[in-house]
Amino acid sequence: MENQYKEVVKEQLKRILSTRSFVNSPILSKFLSFVVLEKLANREHRIKEYTIAKEVLRKENEFNSHSDASVRIHAIRLRKLLNEYYDNAIEKPGIRIEIPKGGYRPTFNAHNFPELSVKEQAGLTSRDTGAIIQEDSICIVPF
Numbered sequence: 001m002e003n004q005y006k007e008v009v010k011e012q013l014k015r016i017l018s019t020r021s022f023v024n025s026p027i028l029s030k031f032l033s034f035v036v037l038e039k040l041a042n043r044e045h046r047i048k049e050y051t052i053a054k055e056v057l058r059k060e061n062e063f064n065s066h067s068d069a070s071v072r073i074h075a076i077r078l079r080k081l082l083n084e085y086y087d088n089a090i091e092k093p094g095i096r097i098e099i100p101k102g103g104y105r106p107t108f109n110a111h112n113f114p115e116l117s118v119k120e121q122a123g124l125t126s127r128d129t130g131a132i133i134q135e136d137s138i139c140i141v142p143f
Contacts, residue, residue: 006040008094008095009036009040009095009097009108010036010040012093012094012095012097013032013033013036013037013097015093016032016082016085016097017029017032017033019085021081021084021085022081022085025077025081027056027057027074028074028077028078028081030056031052031056031074031075031078032078032082032097032099032106034047034052034055034056035047035052035099035104035105035106036097036106039105039106044105047103047104047105047106048104049065049071049072049104050063050065052071052104053065053068053070053071056074057070057071057074071104075099075104078099079098079099079101082097082098082099094110095108095109095110096108096109
């Protein structure tokens with residue numbers, strides 16, 4: 001990802017984390033920061049339930065996702081808080097950080113970014129498909 005794009009995402013993360021809801025929930029703040037910063041650092045392979053349990057929730061090495069649903073419960077709460085943040089936003093943010101259901105890897109959806117170049121927007125996620133649009137991508141559309 002381009003540096004300017006990463007900075008825009010980091011600024012959005014800062015704005016989110018400075019809201020009352022996130023200030024009052026240090027665990028969800030840490031969860032969101034962890035997944036966003038890991039993705040920006042190209043370490044998406046680390047964004048999985050076990051790693052989040054260890055790094056964010058400080059679970060023991062014996063963490064078992066089958067008997068401990070804490071990561072999933074926090075992810076549900078995080079998604080809800082993010083939706084509330086965007087629903088109540090006075091100004092429409094340029095980037096929307098989301099954690100799609102079924103996983104923990106964040107997506108960054110561009111809304112108001114005419115200032116980003118085509119190359120920089122190539123790393124953004126398609127809101128409709130949830131698929132990452134790469135710079136050298138093609139799209140096949142049925143007739």
